[in-house]
Amino acid sequence: MVSTQSxxxxxxxxxxxxxxxxxxxxxxxxxxxxxxxxxxxxxxxxAHLRWWQEGKxxxxxxxxxxxxxxxxxxxxxxxxxVYIADRLGTKxxxxxxxxxxxxGLPDYACDRTMLFMPFATAGVELxxxxxxxxxxxxxxxxxxxxxxxxxxxDVPVYTIEVPFSDPYQEHLDYVVEQLRD
Numbered sequence: 001m002v003s004t005q006s007x008x009x010x011x012x013x014x015x016x017x018x019x020x021x022x023x024x025x026x027x028x029x030x031x032x033x034x035x036x037x038x039x040x041x042x043x044x045x046x047a048h049l050r051w052w053q054e055g056k057x058x059x060x061x062x063x064x065x066x067x068x069x070x071x072x073x074x075x076x077x078x079x080x081x082v083y084i085a086d087r088l089g090t091k092x093x094x095x096x097x098x099x100x101x102x103x104g105l106p107d108y109a110c111d112r113t114m115l116f117m118p119f120a121t122a123g124v125e126l127x128x129x130x131x132x133x134x135x136x137x138x139x140x141x142x143x144x145x146x147x148x149x150x151x152x153x154d155v156p157v158y159t160i161e162v163p164f165s166d167p168y169q170e171h172l173d174y175v176v177e178q179l180r181d
Contacts, residue, residue, distance in 0.1 A: 113145035
C-alpha cells in the first residue's frame with residue numbers, strides 16, 4: 001500500500017536525515033555542494049508543503065521552459081511531477097506501478113510519466129493542480145500523461161504548440177498568440 005503521507009513531507013524527512021548525517025559525521029571527500037543541494041531540496045519541499053497547507057493553488061507543467069513564463073500569470077506553486085517520479089524509491093515506485101495498472105493505464109510507457117499518476121489522482125499525497133499546461137516537444141509520452149491526468153482529475157489542460165522548425169524567432173508570434181488565447 002502506498003503511503004498516505006504527502007510526498008513533500010517524505011522528501012522533507014529524507015533530506016533532513018541526510019543533512020543531519022552530514023553534520024554529525026562530515027566527510028572530507030564530500031563536496032560542499034552536496035550539502036547545499038540537499039538544503040535547497042529541503043527548503044523547496046517545505047515551501048511546497050506550506051503552500052498546500054495554506055490552500056494556495058498549484059499548476060502542473062509538462063515541458064521544460066514553461067516555469068518562468070507561467071510565474072507571470074499569478075502566484076502558483078509548480079507541481080514537479082516528473083521530478084517526483086524520478087525521486088521515488090524502488091519499493092514506492094513498484095507500489096505506484098501496481099496502482100497504475102489497477103487504474104487501467106499502460107505500464108509500458110515511460111515510468112517518469114506514469115509513476116506520478118497514482119499520487120496525483122489520490123488527492124492525499126499531492127495537491128490537485130488548478131490547471132495543467134503542456135507544450136509540444138520531443139516527448140509525446142509526457143504530454144499524453146499530463147493530458148490523461150487532466151481528464152482523471154477533471155482539471156483543464158492547455159497545450160502550447162511550439163513548432164519544431166528553426167529558428168524559433170520566426171514562430172514567436174504564433175506561440176504568443178496561443179498564450180493570449
